[in-house]
Structure formats: structure tokens, C-alpha cells
Amino acid sequence: MxxxxxxxxxxxxxxxxxxxxxxxxxxxxxxxxxxxxxxxxxxxxxxxxxxxxxxxxxxxxxxxxxxxxxxxxxxxxxxxxxxxxxCPVPARSNVPNPEEYYCLGKTVAESEALEYAKSSEFSNITVCPSIIIGPPLQPTMNASSLFLLTLLKGGIESLENKARPVVDVRDVAEALLLAYEKPEAKGRYICTSYVLRMQDLVNKLKSLYPNYNYPKSFTAIEEDVKMSSEKLQNLGWKYRPLDETIVDAVKRYEESGFLSKD
Ligand SMILES: NC(=O)c1ccc[n+]([C@@H]2O[C@H](COP(=O)([O-])OP(=O)(O)OC[C@H]3O[C@@H](n4cnc5c(N)ncnc54)[C@H](OP(=O)(O)O)[C@@H]3O)[C@@H](O)[C@H]2O)c1
CATH class of the missing domain: 3.40.50.720 (NAD(P)-binding Rossmann-like Domain)
Structure with a gap:
């Protein structure tokens, strides 16, 4: 940089x-x-x-x-x-249906902010990431880091083979800086890099870390996820290889005691 x-x-x-x-x-x-x-x-x-x-x-x-x-x-x-x-995120909420409140809150906040910017001297750009994974800097676990950690920690016998869009936390942070610094940046940017089926993600984790205890079976789910970061890539955004995200995240979980190597 x-x-x-x-x-x-x-x-x-x-x-x-x-x-x-x-x-x-x-x-x-x-x-x-x-x-x-x-x-x-x-x-x-x-x-x-x-x-x-x-x-x-x-x-x-x-x-x-x-x-x-x-x-x-x-x-x-x-x-x-x-x-x-x-933003208050679901894992820390004690209201019923926290996911729905979260999505509603994010949607309303974004549209209000974009609307407000039309009639003010402020320029407002929004960056909308998919599920954020990768190494945490903070000492506590947040909701989306649990996504990878839960798969590694074991105890899940069977899992729905859902497709999940993911992006590295560092790539999202870089997208935010890019959107701030590029004068031509405008409006709304989707920020995502890979769509992973749960079974493929588990197979990837297994190939890198064979000693953890992974889900044994998967239930078929047919739905598809289509998201594109083309607009952000046209601004100059690039994303890391998935292996780098996983390896850096696992290293950090092990160092900070969220995961035990034994
Ligand atoms: N992680 C994802 O997969 C994901 C995906 C899409 C979008 N996002 C968005 O990315 C942003 C960051 O998420 P994150 O994953 O980094 O979550 P995070 O680690 O839980 O961070 C959320 C932050 O918001 C603060 N916060 C919550 N309620 C607050 C309040 N009432 N007043 C002031 N601060 C408050 C928390 O402060 P405390 O430490 O004091 O609680 C925390 O620092 C959020 O806007 C989230 O909606 C995240």
C-alpha cells in the first residue's frame, strides 16, 4: 500500500x-x-x-x-x-429472529444513507461483503469467524450442503480503503470472492488439516448463489487465494487458543 x-x-x-x-x-x-x-x-x-x-x-x-x-x-x-x-450483529443479540432484525437494519441503514447523500454535500459509498472469514486481530470471536471455527472444532455429524459466498477480512478492508481513495468510486459495491459448497469447504479444510474432526455426512441442497464483485474489480480490487485465508485463519485460531492442535 x-x-x-x-x-x-x-x-x-x-x-x-x-x-x-x-x-x-x-x-x-x-x-x-x-x-x-x-x-x-x-x-x-x-x-x-x-x-x-x-x-x-x-x-x-x-x-x-x-x-x-x-x-x-x-x-x-x-x-x-x-x-x-x-453494527450490532446477531450472535450478540437476544431478540427473537435476530437474523431478520439484522438484515432489516442493514438494508434500511444503507438505503437511508444513500438517499441522504443525494441531497447533502457528503459522498456516500457502500461496500457489501458476503460472509467474512480470515484471521481475526481481536482477541474475541465474532459471528462470522465461528463459521470456519465450528467446522474445525468438531461435534457436527451432518451438515446441509449449502452454497456460501465468502471473502477474506483483509480483502474487505482493502475494498473499503479503495472505495474511499478512488475518486471515481460511486454507489454500492458487492464484495465477495468465492462461492463454496459446505462439502467442498470441508474437503479443502481436510486436505490442509487432516487431524481435525469434520462433519461426516452432507444433506443435498440444490439452491445456487450468484454474486459478483465485477464493479469492485473494475475499481482495481483483487482478492487473495482461498488457501491463504484458511491457513492464516487457522494459524490465528491456534495461536490464540480458539483451537487446540491436539
Ligand atoms: N462478518 C461478516 O460476515 C459480515 C458480512 C457482511 C457485512 N458485515 C458487516 O461488517 C461490519 C463489521 O462486522 P464484523 O464482522 O466486524 O462484526 P463484529 O466483530 O461483531 O464488530 C461489530 C462492531 O460493532 C460494534 N457495535 C455493535 N453495536 C454497537 C452499538 N450499539 N454502538 C457502537 N458500536 C456497536 C461492536 O462493538 P462492541 O465490541 O462494543 O460490541 C463491534 O466493534 C458490520 O457492519 C456487519 O454488518 C459483516
């Missing part, structure tokens, strides 16, 4: 989360001054942020909940851009 000229100031919401941590890592390494919002700056789950390279000079944490208008104003003050990554 090339360095930015001068010190451009940007805000990243939900700084300690899975995706936001990578966004911040890339931003500070490029010389951006980053205002990261967290709900609890003293919580150890955000401690990894201060250890990122260049963080001591380039990262400042602000306490803000998404419903805290004053807190968000303080965090975005002086910034030329905001990477709005924070």
Missing part, C-alpha cells in the same frame, strides 16, 4: 471489531490519523488496537455508542471521511 500525503484524518466506528480492526491496521500503516470509536475504551477486547504498528502516533480512541449523537460528533470532528463499520 502506498502512503497518503500529509495526515488525513478519518473516523472508523466499532474500532475493536473483526473487520474494523483490519481497516484501522491498514489506515494507520498508510499514515492516516484515525479516530476509532469503541463502546468501552478500557475493555481488554480493544487492547489489540493500541499494539498496531503506528497506532501510538496515528490512532485515537473515542468512547461512543451508535445511539450516542454527542459521542459520534466528537469522534468525527475534524475528519474528512467516516468508515462506518459498527
Amino acid at each position: 502506498t502512503e497518503v500525503e500529509g495526515k488525513q484524518r478519518v473516523c472508523v466506528t466499532g474500532a475493536g471489531g473483526y473487520l474494523a480492526s483490519w481497516v484501522i491496521k491498514f489506515l494507520v500503516s498508510k499514515g492516516y490519523m484515525v479516530h476509532g470509536t469503541v463502546r468501552d475504551p478500557g475493555d481488554m477486547k480493544n487492547a489489540h488496537l493500541t499494539k498496531l504498528e503506528n497506532a501510538s502516533e496515528n490512532l485515537q480512541l473515542f468512547k461512543a455508542d451508535l445511539l450516542d449523537y454527542e459521542g459520534l460528533c466528537a469522534a468525527t470532528d475534524g475528519c474528512t471521511g467516516v468508515f462506518h463499520v459498527a
Whole structure:
């Protein structure tokens, strides 16, 4: 990545989360001054942020909940851009049908933001990733990392052979920076790299890590998934090979004790 000229100031919401941590890592390494919002700056789950390279000079944490208008104003003050990554995600929700609330919330938020941008001086770009996998920087597990981890941890006898679109967390973070930096970027970008059937994913994991305990049978599911990142690729986006994503994720799970090698 090339360095930015001068010190451009940007805000990243939900700084300690899975995706936001990578966004911040890339931003500070490029010389951006980053205002990261967290709900609890003293919580150890955000401690990894201060250890990122260049963080001591380039990262400042602000306490803000998404419903805290004053807190968000303080965090975005002086910034030329905001990477709005924070969102309550289902694994942490205790409402009935959390997936539906999540999808509704994301859809309404995106369409409101795109609508608002039409009549304001702000330019608004949205990047919509598929299931995000790859190495976490943060010390806690998020919902989508459990996707790979659950398959490796064992205990699943049979699995529906669904097709799932996935993308590496670092590729999504790079897509966000690209969308921010490219003057020609506009509107909405789908960000996905591979569509995997569960059985193919398990076979891939088995070939790389034969010693884990994998599901033994699969139920046939016929549905297909069609998603394309062509618009993002036309902007210059590239994605990593799947093996790199899996190997880096498993290495991180093992190092941080989410997975035991024995
Ligand atoms: N992971 C995926 O597969 C996936 C796929 C498509 C889109 N996305 C989107 O990508 C973004 C990041 O997701 P992620 O996977 O990185 O999830 P994550 O690790 O759970 O991060 C979510 C972040 O949002 C913060 N947050 C939640 N509720 C908040 C609130 N009321 N006020 C302030 N902050 C709040 C959390 O802060 P706390 O640490 O304080 O809880 C956390 O830092 C989200 O917008 C998500 O919808 C993710």
C-alpha cells in the first residue's frame, strides 16, 4: 500500500471489531490519523488496537455508542471521511429472529444513507461483503469467524450442503480503503470472492488439516448463489487465494487458543 500525503484524518466506528480492526491496521500503516470509536475504551477486547504498528502516533480512541449523537460528533470532528463499520450483529443479540432484525437494519441503514447523500454535500459509498472469514486481530470471536471455527472444532455429524459466498477480512478492508481513495468510486459495491459448497469447504479444510474432526455426512441442497464483485474489480480490487485465508485463519485460531492442535 502506498502512503497518503500529509495526515488525513478519518473516523472508523466499532474500532475493536473483526473487520474494523483490519481497516484501522491498514489506515494507520498508510499514515492516516484515525479516530476509532469503541463502546468501552478500557475493555481488554480493544487492547489489540493500541499494539498496531503506528497506532501510538496515528490512532485515537473515542468512547461512543451508535445511539450516542454527542459521542459520534466528537469522534468525527475534524475528519474528512467516516468508515462506518459498527453494527450490532446477531450472535450478540437476544431478540427473537435476530437474523431478520439484522438484515432489516442493514438494508434500511444503507438505503437511508444513500438517499441522504443525494441531497447533502457528503459522498456516500457502500461496500457489501458476503460472509467474512480470515484471521481475526481481536482477541474475541465474532459471528462470522465461528463459521470456519465450528467446522474445525468438531461435534457436527451432518451438515446441509449449502452454497456460501465468502471473502477474506483483509480483502474487505482493502475494498473499503479503495472505495474511499478512488475518486471515481460511486454507489454500492458487492464484495465477495468465492462461492463454496459446505462439502467442498470441508474437503479443502481436510486436505490442509487432516487431524481435525469434520462433519461426516452432507444433506443435498440444490439452491445456487450468484454474486459478483465485477464493479469492485473494475475499481482495481483483487482478492487473495482461498488457501491463504484458511491457513492464516487457522494459524490465528491456534495461536490464540480458539483451537487446540491436539
Ligand atoms: N462478518 C461478516 O460476515 C459480515 C458480512 C457482511 C457485512 N458485515 C458487516 O461488517 C461490519 C463489521 O462486522 P464484523 O464482522 O466486524 O462484526 P463484529 O466483530 O461483531 O464488530 C461489530 C462492531 O460493532 C460494534 N457495535 C455493535 N453495536 C454497537 C452499538 N450499539 N454502538 C457502537 N458500536 C456497536 C461492536 O462493538 P462492541 O465490541 O462494543 O460490541 C463491534 O466493534 C458490520 O457492519 C456487519 O454488518 C459483516
